[in-house]
Amino acid sequence: MYITPLEADEIGMPVAVITGGWSRERDRALLSGRTVADALTVMGVKAHVIDLADSREGLLEGLGDAAMAFLAIAGRGAEDGRLQGLLETLSVPYTGSGVLASAIGMNKIHAKTVVSAAGVCVPRGTRIDPKADADVEAVRVSQLLDLPVMIKPISEGGSIGVQVATTVDSVTFALEQLDVTDGEMMAEAFHRGRSVSVGVLEDALGAVHVLPPLEARTPNGVYSYAAKRGTAVCDYHCPARVSPITLADLEHQAVTAHRALGCHSYSRHDFVVGEDGSPWWLEVNTLPGLSKGGNLARMATVGGISYDLLLTHILRGADIDRRTRP
Ligand SMILES: Nc1ncnc2c1ncn2[C@@H]1O[C@H](COP(=O)(O)OP(=O)(O)O)[C@@H](O)[C@H]1O
Ligand SMILES: [Mg+2]
Known part of the structure; x- marks a missing residue:
């Protein structure tokens, strides 16, 4: 995928980076938010941070002169369509998926119903x-x-x-x-196997690009809370060491799920690859973590897309007319 660096008219643009919030993923969101805001500033964007857990006045004031909102936040109240609906009502362009995809994506049971109807393999x-x-x-x-x-x-x-x-x-x-x-x-x-995540980037014309999958390898195959926070053994392999057939299957299923859910601009899909090599789709992350060492950034880097270009892609995704989309 070819992403051009920020153009002159994009430099200096006021962007509100919305982070924090009240979900249990707050600390990780703050990490993403800080890294994103710092990187955007170095790239020449006029970024300022809004913590969604702050007052209503703080949010409205922070959005005041922003050209768009960059969502570096996760979990309930932010990744589930509520924040997206508020921003749409306020006519503030925002990054990532819209209200419907975010709401369905946050609910693992509803999301599995939608993607399995499109042919994606999900665990019962x-x-x-x-x-x-x-x-x-x-x-x-x-x-x-x-x-x-x-x-x-x-x-x-x-x-x-x-x-x-x-x-x-x-x-x-x-x-x-x-x-x-x-x-x-x-x-x-429960499918014993390997935990593999697949990043999908979608360009302005709707063409999708799949990043090299990443395997988080743990002793029992489960990518646990402790493994994600670096307090349990976990080795990362990107590209994941899977056969060409499994790779093609993962890519196909991730793209099918992205489209079936109506995701926009980018998404990250978590799978477990069974011992026979078959992928089982577990969930979508419509706002995956965006810290520099995070999973999406790792996959992008291995796929030849720098952190700055990944942020540029996500930033440009805000520039669409949501009125005609779900
Ligand atoms: N049905 C399952 N079979 C095997 N492992 C699973 C299953 N569901 C979840 N896991 C493991 O738990 C991890 C977290 O589950 P996931 O559904 O992705 O939820 P979360 O939203 O918390 O990341 C997965 O990456 C995988 O390692
Ligand atoms: Mg997951």
């Missing part, structure tokens, strides 16, 4: 009924999906609350320990 799963007895629900889940199962929040990120249960008792235990702050939970067939 079910919503956990928070009102049912944990032991009754554990038997239902285990019979429906076969053990082991993955239990995870429907609308979180960063592997928050993700756990593998191998016996009915451990499913019961996991359901008894559920943390209500994680919101609704789901259970999913």
Whole structure:
């Protein structure tokens, strides 16, 4: 993909970098926000940072003279269409996907329904009924999906609350320990394998470009909360060491999911590649982390796209008329 550096009319543009927020991914969002704002400033953009957790006045004032909003934020209240809807109502152009793709993408059950209808392979799963007895629900889940199962929040990120249960008792235990702050939970067939993420960039004409996939290799294959935060063993391999057939399959499924969900400009798709090489699509990240050492930046760099050019691409994605899009 060919991305040209910022043009003269883009330099000096006032851009509000929206970051922080109140989700459990706040600290990682702040890291992305700071890195993005610093890099944009060096590139000549007049970037200023807005923390979404600050006052309503702070947000409106910060957006005041901004030509656009650059979203370096994640999680509930920001990646789920709410912020996008607010910005549209205020007529502020913003980066990334629109309201509908963001809202569906944040909900792993709805997102899987949409992408599987388009032919993408997803693990079987079910919503956990928070009102049912944990032991009754554990038997239902285990019979429906076969053990082991993955239990995870429907609308979180960063592997928050993700756990593998191998016996009915451990499913019961996991359901008894559920943390209500994680919101609704789901259970999913656990596929032992390798965790691979695929970045998709879409240009102004709608052509898509797939970045080299990245494997996060951990001892049990699960890209856990601790692994993501560098407190558990995790080696990164980009490009992921997969066969040409698996690579083509990953690329095809990531692009199909990007289009089926109606994502715009960029997205990152998480898969587990089973021991037989078949990819299982787990989720989309419509606002993946944008720190310099983050997964999307790593993939872009290996694909020959510098961090500055990646930000340039994302920045230009704000420049569309959302009125005709979902
Ligand atoms: N059904 C599953 N089978 C195997 N591993 C899974 C499954 N679901 C999640 N994982 C592992 O947990 C990680 C986090 O899950 P994911 O669905 O991507 O949620 P999050 O939004 O928290 O990143 C994945 O990258 C993968 O390593
Ligand atoms: Mg993920």
